[in-house]
Amino acid sequence: MTLDAFIASLSQAAPPEGLSGPLQALWWDGKGDWEQAHNVAQDIDNSTGSWIHAYLHRKEGDRSNAAYWYTRAGKSMPFSTLEEEWRDITAALL
Template identity: 55%
Template sequence: MTPELFGKQETLPAGTPPSLAAMWHDKQNDWKAAHEAAQEDDSSDGAWVHAYLHRKEGDNGNANYWYARAGKEPYAGSLDEEWSAITAVLLNR
């Protein structure tokens, strides 16, 4: 499944891992649910999603902290590009 198709799902597919669920909630414009889902994942994937969400929120200091926890450089492209990039990786796990 492509990130675009995943984001267009009307309901969250059963068994979706927390980080991927966070990306789905974000695409549905539910930042709070996305953030809660990201907090359920203590892995580097969870930190990466957490970084994206705080970047989207405009809290770059907090985002940079989470990028470092994820072992990633802060993303320089658009939020839409980052959403697609993260979601593509998570869909292929």
Template identity: 45%
Template structure:
């Protein structure tokens, strides 16, 4: 799947088949399905990309102290761009253009 295909899939009613857990969580996050994305992130708390996702989700939620904790765990600086831009950056780590 390409990045553009992933973006286009956001209008579908079901998660596209064959996505990794990280992409599945990002798919939900991109649709503002916070609880579904967060549940997946919690299942993978020892992986840096999931920690970054977890930070993003808490930032999306407005829980900035919790987000800061997850950015530290991910070994990343707190993101200073828009939520949409951060979401796109995480997705692009997983998919070709």
């Protein structure tokens, strides 16, 4: 799936079949459902899940919690916009 196809799928009511957990979390966030995105992300126990979890807490405005999750992901908190980070994470996982 391309990034453009992923973004286009946000017009659907549910994530496309076969999306990994990390991409499902990003899909729900792209739909504007932070809570569902967080529910999915917190069940992903690896560095990718930590990266998404960090992004979601940054978006929430909880920078200290975000910093913890970026550290667990082995990443630094980015200086990019939230929209740019969402696209970067999504593109990296597609």
